[in-house]
Amino acid sequence: MGRDAMHTGNQTYQSGFAMRSICSLIIATCIVTSPASLYCQAVPKVLSMITPDYPEGINEGGFVICEVFLLSDGKIGIATAIKGDSRFQGAAERALSSWLFEPSRGNPLRRVLVSFAFYPTTFSGLRNKVVAELIGDRGLPIRIGPRLVSPLAKSVRTAAAIVCEVHDVRLKVDIVGLGYGLVLPCPAFERAKDNLFPHSNRYVMGGCVVQPENAAEVLYCPKCRQAEARWLKAHPMQE
Known part of the structure; x- marks a missing residue:
């Protein structure tokens, strides 16, 4: 994780969580x-x-x-x-x-x-939601209840079509997993990502401060994801 932390283009995804104690809202x-x-x-x-x-x-x-x-x-x-x-x-x-x-x-x-x-x-786009996890005997979390999704900015969603500079394919909207924490990057993977699959965006990293959101909207290129899958298959343990 940590390689596809983007909402658009090659920009690093930044959490847009505006914490304001305005109303008695519970998450x-x-x-x-x-x-x-x-x-x-x-x-x-x-x-x-x-x-x-x-x-x-x-x-x-x-x-x-x-x-x-x-x-x-x-x-x-x-x-x-x-x-x-x-x-x-x-x-x-x-x-x-x-x-x-x-x-x-x-x-x-x-x-x-x-x-x-x-x-x-x-939180932007969220109203009266519940995040719930069941922790199994092995300590593995099992999510229950609805996903809390961090949405794309309106300016991005309403902008002109964004095209992948590698595959000349229009980017699509997807909802992917949102994780938190710091991850040590893999230089080989990062180089391949920049050159071969810059808009795969299979997941998002939201920084070190854990928030209730566990998913995020992203723009992605289908051909980038195919290219990433081929690269990972040819370079096991490189991610």
Whole structure:
């Protein structure tokens, strides 16, 4: 990752997240984990969920971790906040009370931990969305709920057709994964990208500050992606 951090042309993608505490908007990040030593051996699937209400009068973020015991039919037996900001605990517990997990398969009682992160901000193009992840036994996240997409700027979307300078093909709009962090570039890959597939844009890097958005709109060239796939096949482990 880190090679296709672009929205247009060869420009490096820059996060356009304007954090403003204007309204009581919530974007909640939920992580559900099931320790192997407890009742359930695998993370149960969430069948339905709602976003906690953002408490009025609070213009700061926070997090809450709740301990949840599930009944055999998948409904919530008890949901109790065990860690985090006390100002958000009531909202988290109330939201969890209406969640529904898949029914148990022989386990009369199951325990999961649910973590909510509250963001009292307005993000471009986003309104009242939920980001949620289930963390499996191996620590691998499983995204649930809708994707939060960082959109292309209006000036880019309404501009005249942009054509790939290598393949003379008009760029198309796609939604790709959005990651965060620093990645050490591969010189060989970067040289090939500049010369052979400058508009592949298979993913986007959004910087070091993690935001709720997990996807982004990009402009891409289909022939660039084909060229990149051929190059990676011929140069394994080079990305």
